Amino acid sequence: MELTRPESVSDAVASLGNGSVPLAGGTELIPLLRDRIVSAETLVELRRAVPKGVDGTTIGAGTTLGELEVDAQIPEALREACRLAASPQLRAAGTIGGNLLQATRCWYWRLKFPCRLHGGERCHAREGEHREHAIFANDFCASAHPSDPAAALLALGATVRTDRRELPLSELYRLPTEDDRSMTTLAPDELIVEIEVPRPDASTYLKAMDRRRWSFALVGVAAARFGEETSFGLAGVAPIPWAQLDGATPLPGTAYKTQILDALVRRARHAVAT
Ligand SMILES: Cc1cc2nc3c(=O)[nH]c(=O)nc-3n(C[C@H](O)[C@H](O)[C@H](O)COP(=O)(O)OP(=O)(O)OC[C@H]3O[C@@H](n4cnc5c(N)ncnc54)[C@H](O)[C@@H]3O)c2cc1C
């Protein structure tokens, strides 16, 4: 496997495609390569190519979660979502760009069961162990999106800037279907460059976990209030970051999540109220 170290976004994009994969902090990608879930002929290291740091409402995709959690310019919901994610060591290396594009934690997928996300015909989780899985949009694939920051950015109405377009964060994600099993709308040679985050009047992020720390969200609820309007972003409840509060279709083993969701939404609404 080769490693390239481009100095600019355009050089990085030119190196992508044909079996090349972008590498940021590597906290997600390296284990996936090691376990042969992802393959790559060339790793394109983004450290020198993609912007890093916070400038007003703009966050460079190479900014680490550790940097975001302590930056006073960042809205509370996103700071808290970063602070509650992973461990301090992982947050020191893991970038916001990589976090938004992390793969599902579904153990069937990680153990390479031939499930629908791997191109197969079945969702093994729906029929098997699914305590940590989705309560919304779980018909085709019942995985639960693991990103806390994505839920916060969804509630905040963030915009993602790539090397070729600008799109609302909600449009970065798609539900997998029979014809297209991918979970994002990003092209294989497209890079996230920056994220634009509006400043709300108030925001919060609440996370229910199996352990008090260093655990993925069973349910994560971000709320952001702009004037009289409050928006929500949810983690751990749908295959992609989710904004709707109604229409849950829990599986037998995930019914408990609806009660947690109701309780966290109530608390989050209260926390951002005028
Ligand atoms: C044990 C463990 C616990 C964790 N717990 C949590 C948690 O509780 N909450 C949570 O939200 N996250 C959690 N994470 C995920 C962690 O936050 C991510 O692994 C990390 O943020 C990924 O960032 P990275 O820079 O290391 O990405 P990488 O591993 O380098 O890349 C991840 C993916 O993104 C792609 N990529 C990276 N940057 C870009 C870019 N700019 N443009 C296009 N593609 C790009 C890569 O090609 C790869 O597919 C956990 C991870 C681990 C290993």
Ligand code: SF4
């Ligand atoms: S939930 Fe999704 S990733 Fe997990 S087994 Fe089902 S199809 Fe595969």
